[in-house]
Amino acid sequence: MDQLDISVIPGDGIGKEIVPATLQVLDTLADLHGGVKFRYQTHPWSCEYYLEHGRMMSEDGIEQLKQTNAIFLGAVGNPQIVPDHISLWGLLIKIRRECEQVINIRPAKFIEGIKSPLAEPNHFDFIVVRENSEGEYSESGGRIHSGKDEIAVQNAIFTRKATERTIRYAFKLAQTRKGRVTSATKSNGIVHSMPFWDGVFNELSAEFPGIETESNHIDALCAFLVSKAHHFDVIVASNLFGDILTDLGAAIMGSIGIAPAANINLTGQYPSMFEPVHGSAPDIVGRGIANPIGQLWTGKMMLDHLGLNELGTLLLRAIEDSIAEGVKTRDIGGSSNTQEVITHINSKILSY
Amino acid sequence: MDQLDISVIPGDGIGKEIVPATLQVLDTLADLHGGVKFRYQTHPWSCEYYLEHGRMMSEDGIEQLKQTNAIFLGAVGNPQIVPDHISLWGLLIKIRRECEQVINIRPAKFIEGIKSPLAEPNHFDFIVVRENSEGEYSESGGRIHSGKDEIAVQNAIFTRKATERTIRYAFKLAQTRKGRVTSATKSNGIVHSMPFWDGVFNELSAEFPGIETESNHIDALCAFLVSKAHHFDVIVASNLFGDILTDLGAAIMGSIGIAPAANINLTGQYPSMFEPVHGSAPDIVGRGIANPIGQLWTGKMMLDHLGLNELGTLLLRAIEDSIAEGVKTRDIGGSSNTQEVITHINSKILSY
Ligand SMILES: CC(C)[C@H](C(=O)O)[C@@H](O)C(=O)O
Ligand SMILES: CC(C)[C@H](C(=O)O)[C@@H](O)C(=O)O
Numbered sequence: 001m002d003q004l005d006i007s008v009i010p011g012d013g014i015g016k017e018i019v020p021a022t023l024q025v026l027d028t029l030a031d032l033h034g035g036v037k038f039r040y041q042t043h044p045w046s047c048e049y050y051l052e053h054g055r056m057m058s059e060d061g062i063e064q065l066k067q068t069n070a071i072f073l074g075a076v077g078n079p080q081i082v083p084d085h086i087s088l089w090g091l092l093i094k095i096r097r098e099c100e101q102v103i104n105i106r107p108a109k110f111i112e113g114i115k116s117p118l119a120e121p122n123h124f125d126f127i128v129v130r131e132n133s134e135g136e137y138s139e140s141g142g143r144i145h146s147g148k149d150e151i152a153v154q155n156a157i158f159t160r161k162a163t164e165r166t167i168r169y170a171f172k173l174a175q176t177r178k179g180r181v182t183s184a185t186k187s188n189g190i191v192h193s194m195p196f197w198d199g200v201f202n203e204l205s206a207e208f209p210g211i212e213t214e215s216n217h218i219d220a221l222c223a224f225l226v227s228k229a230h231h232f233d234v235i236v237a238s239n240l241f242g243d244i245l246t247d248l249g250a251a252i253m254g255s256i257g258i259a260p261a262a263n264i265n266l267t268g269q270y271p272s273m274f275e276p277v278h279g280s281a282p283d284i285v286g287r288g289i290a291n292p293i294g295q296l297w298t299g300k301m302m303l304d305h306l307g308l309n310e311l312g313t314l315l316l317r318a319i320e321d322s323i324a325e326g327v328k329t330r331d332i333g334g335s336s337n338t339q340e341v342i343t344h345i346n347s348k349i350l351s352y
Numbered sequence: 353m354d355q356l357d358i359s360v361i362p363g364d365g366i367g368k369e370i371v372p373a374t375l376q377v378l379d380t381l382a383d384l385h386g387g388v389k390f391r392y393q394t395h396p397w398s399c400e401y402y403l404e405h406g407r408m409m410s411e412d413g414i415e416q417l418k419q420t421n422a423i424f425l426g427a428v429g430n431p432q433i434v435p436d437h438i439s440l441w442g443l444l445i446k447i448r449r450e451c452e453q454v455i456n457i458r459p460a461k462f463i464e465g466i467k468s469p470l471a472e473p474n475h476f477d478f479i480v481v482r483e484n485s486e487g488e489y490s491e492s493g494g495r496i497h498s499g500k501d502e503i504a505v506q507n508a509i510f511t512r513k514a515t516e517r518t519i520r521y522a523f524k525l526a527q528t529r530k531g532r533v534t535s536a537t538k539s540n541g542i543v544h545s546m547p548f549w550d551g552v553f554n555e556l557s558a559e560f561p562g563i564e565t566e567s568n569h570i571d572a573l574c575a576f577l578v579s580k581a582h583h584f585d586v587i588v589a590s591n592l593f594g595d596i597l598t599d600l601g602a603a604i605m606g607s608i609g610i611a612p613a614a615n616i617n618l619t620g621q622y623p624s625m626f627e628p629v630h631g632s633a634p635d636i637v638g639r640g641i642a643n644p645i646g647q648l649w650t651g652k653m654m655l656d657h658l659g660l661n662e663l664g665t666l667l668l669r670a671i672e673d674s675i676a677e678g679v680k681t682r683d684i685g686g687s688s689n690t691q692e693v694i695t696h697i698n699s700k701i702l703s704y
Contacts, residue, residue: 077540083539083547084539084540085539085540085543085547088540088541089543093541115471116471117470117471117472117578117579118469118470118471118578119467119468119469119470119471120469136541136542137541137542137543139543141507141543141544141545142544143544143548147512148512148513149512150511150512150548151509151510151511151512152509152510152544152545152548152549153507153508153509153510153544153545154507154508154509154510154542154543154544154545154546155493155505155506155507155508156505156506156507156508157503157504157505157506158503158504158505158506159502159503160499160500160501160502160503161500186592186595187435187436187437188429188436188437188440189440189445189488189489189591189592189595190488190489190506190592191437191441191489191491191493191506192493192494192495192504192505192506193493193504193505193506194506195435195437196495196502196504197504218595218596219595219596219598219599219600220599220608220631222574222596222599222600222603223599223600223602223603223608224603226469226470226578226600226603226604227469227603239541240538240541240542243538243541243570243571244570244571244574244596246571247571247572247574247575248571248574248575248578248600250575251574251575251576251578251579252578256572256575279572
């Protein structure tokens, strides 16, 4: 029997509700499989943990995570008690960087039974491959002078290495899909980093002659996700642009509550991390109504990554069937609560 | 009789078609008014001009512009013949900076008769106030090393002065509207410039106690423009974020072809510049089918700015009536060509 160690970080807000709920489903799947068992190491790292300990995770936290096969995270951040740049850089972004999860992948797909805000969603189905280690998210920079003369400088840093591996990943992914890669740029306004990005994109295009390529400025690309989302297959983007495009992707799916994400360690040396796109949603905490689909779909990405693709496929099928049958939370037009959705999905899985 | 000198820069692509067309309407309005006359100084500055002269505008171009009352621009850029960072920094961005057009304003409004891609557009009506002189659009930065080790560094520079005047402008604008200002931030990921921006926003909020304020991260805000656009009144944003939000605003209006923009010189020392949000659209050049509405609405913003609000109001009325009557170009579901729209709008104006 394969034992897989999963680090579990429910985090803040609704993360604490949906993560434990989702583990019930992962266990059902493992039982069904027979040959695999998940052993969870659950960590209380969160904004509340910070208030008590003055840090977002224990001192040897990263070491503990590194000894496991994958990290399953709920949501981090509660700006009412801890400023975001502390909570996120002390946990989410810290793990992304120290576990070298250099690429972030987020699918956006029209799901039957979830009302898209778009009048004609046309069954869009694309994946955003996002650079996850550098770029616009950089601690390089600072301030000078004060009062009326104050200036803040923010450096965005793009290395050849990270840019290339991200774009290469996108091309390889497109080879397994419809074969089109769209690069998000803004080289008309951002004149150092973006022309560099475009240069790498153009070079790599030549290595993948079978792939259709295009570059869109981020402003136009955001507009296109509204006007012709079905056009896209794989979109490759910098850290910031990927962040924006994936929230927009979640929005056109009809709810940010359903969108999954994976932070991938490419070498396998350290664990990858799986987290939904949504945040901790302090406004609905404690009511038991949070949508568990984003977290579940994130679980599917984790199963696939761990080589348990059959289980991943089963889980996505149960998610889709459950939505089609109308067992869904309020944010996507249903009336079920979190646990009702979980119970239904569990029983769907057992019924296949 | 008031003589107003307008610098006209049709620019590239469809700019060369819609700008002259739009001037017909401006002249009709001036004739109607009786007390005002526009004198146009038309400049051929464009990518083709660059190919011939090695520069995007004549050497004394900025001086010429500065002697006029306003600048009416079509579209700049044709990446097939001149790289964007040359054409735009040599003309559009150069004028914005040298004429100290430090703020960019772009309304986004649901228009009856134009099909929004949103299933429920709910009559949204908001304005984006964008910082237009610095921020992420900066020539500061560069590259080091080459080949595998190459690194590109891009500096975003935020001064207290520019940040404050932009946010203050947004607050004052909100006082004349619904009284809500939403600030676009990303202080959870971008840890120097955006916390600085947030700080200035919070300070100024205190000066405008009657205004309702909120801060949204740019990723969430883009999603909100899809899920609840009607919530917004005035959105204030950095140069890059404003760029993204306004294209998205144009997209939910149903066509980038109808969205106007103004680049405002706050002191009145130099002329302000008026340009539609859309680009030069090389793909439809020469067919006479470009949508003139963005350029016309831009004209309305120019008239308002020049103190000719009656004429501006008349023009917007003619635009809206003409769309409601179905005289519109293909991109917004009609079958008229550019000149037919212009002729109809002209006759509407004469009929009031
Ligand atoms: C062409 C480009 C540099 C420009 C910008 O980003 O400012 C355009 O997108 C705009 O919004 O006016
Ligand atoms: C919370 C924030 C720092 C994070 C990001 O921007 O990376 C989030 O928006 C995401 O996309 O995972």
